[in-house]
Amino acid sequence: MIRNSASEMAAKLAAGETTSVALTQAHLDRITAVDAEVHAFLYLDTEGALAQAAAVDAKRAKGEKLSPLAGVPLALKDVMAQKGIPTTCGSKILEGWRPPYDSTVVAKLKKNDIVILGKTNMDEFAMGSSTENSAYGPTHNPWDLTRIPGGSGGGSSAALAAFEAPLAIGTDTGGSIRQPAAVTGTVGVKPTYGGVSRFGLVAFSSSLDQAGPCARTVLDAALLHEAIAGHDPKDATSINAPVPQVVAAAKSGDVKGMKIGVVKELNGDGYQPGVRARFEESLELLAKAGAEIIEVSAPNFEYALAAYYLIAPSECSSNLARFDAMRYGLRVGDVDGASAESVMNLTREVGFGKEVKRRIILGTYALSSGYYDAYYGSAQKVRTLITQDFSKAFEKADVLVSPTCPTTAFKIGEKANDPLAMYLNDIATIPVNMAGIGGMSLPSGLADEDGLPVGFQIMSPVMKDDRMYSVGAALEAALLTQWGAPLLDKAPIMGGAR
Amino acid sequence: MTLSYDDVIAKYEPVLGLEVHVELNTNSKMFCGCSTVFGAEPNTQTCPVCLALPGALPVVNEKAIESTIKIGLALNCSIAPFSRFARKNYFYPDMPKNFQISQYDEPICVDGYVDVEIETDEGPKKFRVEVERVHMEEDTGKSLHVGGATGRIHGAEYSLLDYNRAGIPLVEIVTKIVPGTGKYAPEVAKAYVAELRDILRALGVSDVKMEQGSLRCDANVSLRLIGAEKLGTRSETKNVNSLRSVERAVRGEMIRHAELLNAGGRVVQETRHFQEDTGLTRSGRSKEQAEDYRYFPEPDLVPVAPDAAWIEQLRATLPERPSIRRKRLQEAWAVPDKEMSAMINADVLDIVEATVLLGSDPTKARSWWLGEISRIANDKDVAIADLAITPHDVAAIVALVNAGELTDKLARQVVEGVIAGEGKPSEVVAKRGIKVVNDDGALMAAIEKVCAEQAETAEKVRAGHLPAAGALIGAVMKETKGQADAAKVRSLLLSHLGQNEG
Numbered sequence A: 001m002i003r004n005s006a007s008e009m010a011a012k013l014a015a016g017e018t019t020s021v022a023l024t025q026a027h028l029d030r031i032t033a034v035d036a037e038v039h040a041f042l043y044l045d046t047e048g049a050l051a052q053a054a055a056v057d058a059k060r061a062k063g064e065k066l067s068p069l070a071g072v073p074l075a076l077k078d079v080m081a082q083k084g085i086p087t088t089c090g091s092k093i094l095e096g097w098r099p100p101y102d103s104t105v106v107a108k109l110k111k112n113d114i115v116i117l118g119k120t121n122m123d124e125f126a127m128g129s130s131t132e133n134s135a136y137g138p139t140h141n142p143w144d145l146t147r148i149p150g151g152s153g154g155g156s157s158a159a160l161a162a163f164e165a166p167l168a169i170g171t172d173t174g175g176s177i178r179q180p181a182a183v184t185g186t187v188g189v190k191p192t193y194g195g196v197s198r199f200g201l202v203a204f205s206s207s208l209d210q211a212g213p214c215a216r217t218v219l220d221a222a223l224l225h226e227a228i229a230g231h232d233p234k235d236a237t238s239i240n241a242p243v244p245q246v247v248a249a250a251k252s253g254d255v256k257g258m259k260i261g262v263v264k265e266l267n268g269d270g271y272q273p274g275v276r277a278r279f280e281e282s283l284e285l286l287a288k289a290g291a292e293i294i295e296v297s298a299p300n301f302e303y304a305l306a307a308y309y310l311i312a313p314s315e316c317s318s319n320l321a322r323f324d325a326m327r328y329g330l331r332v333g334d335v336d337g338a339s340a341e342s343v344m345n346l347t348r349e350v351g352f353g354k355e356v357k358r359r360i361i362l363g364t365y366a367l368s369s370g371y372y373d374a375y376y377g378s379a380q381k382v383r384t385l386i387t388q389d390f391s392k393a394f395e396k397a398d399v400l401v402s403p404t405c406p407t408t409a410f411k412i413g414e415k416a417n418d419p420l421a422m423y424l425n426d427i428a429t430i431p432v433n434m435a436g437i438g439g440m441s442l443p444s445g446l447a448d449e450d451g452l453p454v455g456f457q458i459m460s461p462v463m464k465d466d467r468m469y470s471v472g473a474a475l476e477a478a479l480l481t482q483w484g485a486p487l488l489d490k491a492p493i494m495g496g497a498r
Numbered sequence B: 001m002t003l004s005y006d007d008v009i010a011k012y013e014p015v016l017g018l019e020v021h022v023e024l025n026t027n028s029k030m031f032c033g034c035s036t037v038f039g040a041e042p043n044t045q046t047c048p049v050c051l052a053l054p055g056a057l058p059v060v061n062e063k064a065i066e067s068t069i070k071i072g073l074a075l076n077c078s079i080a081p082f083s084r085f086a087r088k089n090y091f092y093p094d095m096p097k098n099f100q101i102s103q104y105d106e107p108i109c110v111d112g113y114v115d116v117e118i119e120t121d122e123g124p125k126k127f128r129v130e131v132e133r134v135h136m137e138e139d140t141g142k143s144l145h146v147g148g149a150t151g152r153i154h155g156a157e158y159s160l161l162d163y164n165r166a167g168i169p170l171v172e173i174v175t176k177i178v179p180g181t182g183k184y185a186p187e188v189a190k191a192y193v194a195e196l197r198d199i200l201r202a203l204g205v206s207d208v209k210m211e212q213g214s215l216r217c218d219a220n221v222s223l224r225l226i227g228a229e230k231l232g233t234r235s236e237t238k239n240v241n242s243l244r245s246v247e248r249a250v251r252g253e254m255i256r257h258a259e260l261l262n263a264g265g266r267v268v269q270e271t272r273h274f275q276e277d278t279g280l281t282r283s284g285r286s287k288e289q290a291e292d293y294r295y296f297p298e299p300d301l302v303p304v305a306p307d308a309a310w311i312e313q314l315r316a317t318l319p320e321r322p323s324i325r326r327k328r329l330q331e332a333w334a335v336p337d338k339e340m341s342a343m344i345n346a347d348v349l350d351i352v353e354a355t356v357l358l359g360s361d362p363t364k365a366r367s368w369w370l371g372e373i374s375r376i377a378n379d380k381d382v383a384i385a386d387l388a389i390t391p392h393d394v395a396a397i398v399a400l401v402n403a404g405e406l407t408d409k410l411a412r413q414v415v416e417g418v419i420a421g422e423g424k425p426s427e428v429v430a431k432r433g434i435k436v437v438n439d440d441g442a443l444m445a446a447i448e449k450v451c452a453e454q455a456e457t458a459e460k461v462r463a464g465h466l467p468a469a470g471a472l473i474g475a476v477m478k479e480t481k482g483q484a485d486a487a488k489v490r491s492l493l494l495s496h497l498g499q500n501e502g
């Protein structure tokens, strides 16, 4: 049962073939069986999940009209505030903090009766591409436990790939949903910026952060997308417009006559041969399905990474200032006679990890007077140029595509001491955040050289998220025909045949 | 060797700059739905947003934007078609986010002015104070430093934090430098703040209570030698909590600067704290090394782009300008210039108008507030507004006098009683047993008693020696515990003794 897709589970629940309590219990059992090795979860809300499941079953028994995913379990990235449930953001500084309120995403999940199993591991404050920066230890890739599951949302992607949950919530600031999806053979979507409320998402970089759905199929992602999206008066940057028809798009999977633009700059040198091979193959399948493949250029993308590493740290240096030991979280050095300042300094020294400190320092510097124009100011200009590149490209193409990442999953520890090499992993995902558009990653097969999953990225214009679902569904269907079974069935350790 | 003020202005020209922070009286805070009511239990008016809990986001209070635009329009500013919030980053425990959401290089209102009129040796003179900008921001929480000698953070045993004030909408109104006021700098500063306060009150956007901190003034003062071009180093005096203090602070800083400069020293660029008791300032934070607030556009908020039609709609609702209102009231009440100025200086105009609107005759209302009540306020060294007497009370007292139920003398006792907290005028009258003895029988009884007791004096009066009546009248008044109308006693006494004043 746990190997089904979320929509298959939902259908079984609707047909009365199983109950949400049974389904939830099955996932809890799976987590108990494998999570010691995978370490996808930071907190398991066994009681809460079962109670929520029982409540959905009761509603169903009464014949109440339920939402499409009612009763299906989900794993929540630990960056989302959930009332009464520990929320750490993978950081020591928030150890023990239980939010007194629900994020809008959580409120919507609850309203849709989606069962929240627990909180998943992540790079501290979503800063990283491997989940190695979690203060609570790394998560392991179910395809190869010695490898990273991507980051920052490695807990969510690993939970999906290890069949610990059929659905998960991620957040994506520079690729934290899409890159983990790519390296674990799962589906991850970063909606248009403002499409899903950020209220209750603990901010890393406010102008880039966006929560989105993670799943094992494109349709599941679409169903979850519709459940969590929509205007929220509590988030001033939330877009006040109807949610794009992503479920309908995922169901139709029609790409006939669509123009698909291949971004010249997001391919070639630096991309692993197996990644390129799978990408080319996917393009052929899309062409066969009736899409027109064209090439587009985005000359300013080469500055995206540099600009991102000025904007994101700048915003994070300010966003993370609130962790000062005064009102919540860790407090260190609070001995008789210690000043507030020394307690704050000690707490931040002990509570933040190396990568977080590195970015706070970077951002503080970039915003300093005398440097602002050269760093933050220039980065904002690059951001405008990238947005213009996208606009021009979208004049020619309905969606844009690229490999999600230059490589497959690397070994845990391999890049831990080389932040630049780590940052390069996000080279193809970052431009999407910079322009605030939508982006999806779905599996396009395994690289021949290492047998690890490769991600295919689809990018769609602002609030045209439905387009990437059409293309994703078409590609997914074509690949499934070719493979004969879902890719995850080929995972040697945690996957395996049904 | 304190310099005299005359010595200071003989040599130096003062240059003013005034920054006024106004707490708006919106029902909810700037970026969340929390209540803004003053004086609630600490930390009861807070939520995830104003406590800066992880994940919480600000949402702009539309009403605050409306109020700020109104202020800008009333101060003759242009309203920016596009303005932005920015983060001002610095660490302080009473600021939950450790950054303040403010406006930086894109404020909502710019380039306005306020005209003020003050009395000079050559008669009334008008000064124009130019407003550089009006911008929105949020207030911080309040720290209470416990233990230690000074109540400051240094030396305190511990500090208590109250976040009720955190996030209350603040509007900052910054003037351009104000040169050319000469010796009238202190008066101009005071008049500007007073005018600003009147304008804000008329707009109804703030409580403008300086003593509660809903209107706070920072006075920047520098001196330069008369005729010099270059501006001197300025000090920034904070904590100026009354109109009188504005004037005192500017005067005090001018003298302090001059003493330093005369002694060959230099003025340190710093914030100074005004001490209400001594009228002096003490050194605060040095600003010699400019603090780096790392301002950047607030990414959690979208730009403010008010609709031009909305701005015009707000412009159309602006109330009467206070200076025009003053002229109107002066005519309506037929008050001479000098009396009008006295009312303005004593800051009783609103209170007198309120009393008149409650039915009191303007002259009587004025004479109560400016006379007896002002005198009591002075004796107690408090502001009139702080006395426990309201326009309702004064109007009620005036009505009682008009109805003949109180004499002026008795009315003064009632005023005292109300101020002493004995209740409303009717309650004071009842409690103190104050009443005009109008009963002729009772008066006659007292008169007969006194005439019998002082038969010799009574005889003198009866014989036509009228000045002797004074002693008898006094005795009758004493007999009736001061509750009789003296004129009536006189007339009854004289006719009793066969005299007629005709």
Ligand SMILES: [Zn+2]
Pocket: B029, B032, B033, B034, B045, B046, B047, B048, B049, B050, B051, B167
């Ligand atoms: Zn609040």
